[in-house]
Amino acid sequence: MSDPRQTPLVRSLPSTVPFVAPERLEAERGVTFDARLGANELPFGPSPKARAAMAEAVEDIWKYGVADMPALRGAIAARHGIAPEAVTVGEGIDGLLGTLVRLYVAEGDAVVTSDGSYPTFNYHVAGVGGVLHKVPYRGDFEDPEALVARAAEVGAKLVYLSNPNNPMGSVHDAAAVQAMIDSVPEGCLMVLDEAYTEFAPASSRPEIDTTDRRVIRFRTFSKAYGMAGARIAYGIAHPEIAGSFDKIRNHFGVNRIAQAGALAALGDEPWLADVVEQVARGRDRIARIAQQNGLTPLPSATNFVTVDCGRDGDHARALLAALTARGVFVRMPGVAPLDRCIRISVGTEAELDVLAERLPLALRDLGAG
């Protein structure tokens, strides 16, 4: 029963969680995961410098943070060669997306994304009463031309592209992304989610231009920086757009320890470079394991490999269930035809050993091994 005092919009919404945590699955299914390969986390964790900074920051946890985070925003700005005013920091990209949709999307406003792309973006759009228009992938890629065409057609306030893409691991080159930015229709803002960009070639990143009001880009400390549980990420945009987050955001919402960790993490580029190499090796190993089992790994510019299981969604869901039952946590795309795949995050060597051992068993469970 919904509370009749709540807004008509809220009463119309389901009570959902975009993702079920592995700990929750363990409790519900009575399994223990020996390999945590489903949430695109980074098991190598953050830089030792970031860990030390976070441990030290525990001592100051009694203090509120600083709402505008000048040190962190300054360091982010210096890294990208932009002004701090072009940077807004929030509680993960999820938190920033939640604020963004409130800034741009009134009830009934159109928003465009790809069918099968990031569910939490869709969740936040629904939460403000936006009307989602979904464009199919072109093969395993989001389709920039179709996205902007649909945005123009429906008069969208926002059009979303993730580059690299989750859940498929595919990436467009910078020219294609820049062409999309250049063709965003008047009245629409392009949301460029670059959560995985550190794993991707530099040639996939268009130059940052904070004089351009057509795009906002999001980066995170959850992926390559190994701090998913810290909830800290940032947006890069024209200063007037970045600054507008201050109108409605939870100003003191970013944990102080997370701020300290993020600042220190930015100062350890060798660690980041090493992580990116480790992840590349892990992707190669996942691809080999998939191939050894007759499955087809898709090329990936992220810290996961999306594996084509060669049949339909029911087959992939059955394989995912078999892997879950055998203690391997993976996830998969939610929408056909992407759902012929499962998505396997790079784990530790030991976790990938578990994958190598259990994937053939899971396939055999299906009578397909």
Place this chain on the structure above:
Amino acid sequence: MSDPRQTPLVRSLPSTVPFVAPERLEAERGVTFDARLGANELPFGPSPKARAAMAEAVEDIWKYGVADMPALRGAIAARHGIAPEAVTVGEGIDGLLGTLVRLYVAEGDAVVTSDGSYPTFNYHVAGVGGVLHKVPYRGDFEDPEALVARAAEVGAKLVYLSNPNNPMGSVHDAAAVQAMIDSVPEGCLMVLDEAYTEFAPASSRPEIDTTDRRVIRFRTFSKAYGMAGARIAYGIAHPEIAGSFDKIRNHFGVNRIAQAGALAALGDEPWLADVVEQVARGRDRIARIAQQNGLTPLPSATNFVTVDCGRDGDHARALLAALTARGVFVRMPGVAPLDRCIRISVGTEAELDVLAERLPLALRDLGAG
């Protein structure tokens, strides 16, 4: 210039921060604060158990948290003798208030609060286009009868009461608060902000009844638990109300280290009891210092003492500025007649030594010492 693509509501909003951080004041005013007595923080910090749990949780920061936080919600529920389903956890009371207003307040809906009470609540109400109706304090107390009368008159969706009250430090007894709950008009939800309740006598807390749909209560780890920078707090309400936060909240928004710290903090009741005693001694000392300088401390059920400076708001503002210039960070109420006061948080003994030394100097700066 506002972005014409943003919603009409957002375009109408100013870009503001409800509170200026002391670090920001230091940078802007060129001062260094020797006594940080303005943000109602707890300089004694969290329980050593909570510190240890947070330091340990740094090692797991690469993992996302669990959206529904079963361990923490279970511990909170056990503490209050309620069901975990009656508990919702969020990024500080500020974060929870931000979600609450989105659940209940559509553009143009009425909300009632006291004139001079918590500015961040007002900020969030404005952020969803709610229309604030403000009731004057009765003396230095929020006025429950006037609040519910106004709520009935304007058909308010929410009516806010903080007990104990910030910024005045005053507290109502449980019977008065229960009487307010019992008289909340149909169609309205009472928001009972109990951020400071651990410092107040038990006789100020009405029994928790999660079958009652008329009220939601908020508690925090920012004040008596000494974790302001962690951003973690909880709401207690009928399970259908608490559960409705899941419709729009940032499910993975609470930092994992904060969750670990909160859970451990709940397990150290002796520390909490000790903190409450230390704070009571600190309040007594602030009251004595105020009296020694010819000022009038108001009774306080919080970790701050609101001090009547005996004249008007201009006088109190001048005293606050003089204290700031002399390295003492304090804040003050924003609205007459409350703004005849300054608000001094309990600090360490050393910080209160600084206060004792500099308050007479600051008064002399005004030519009033």
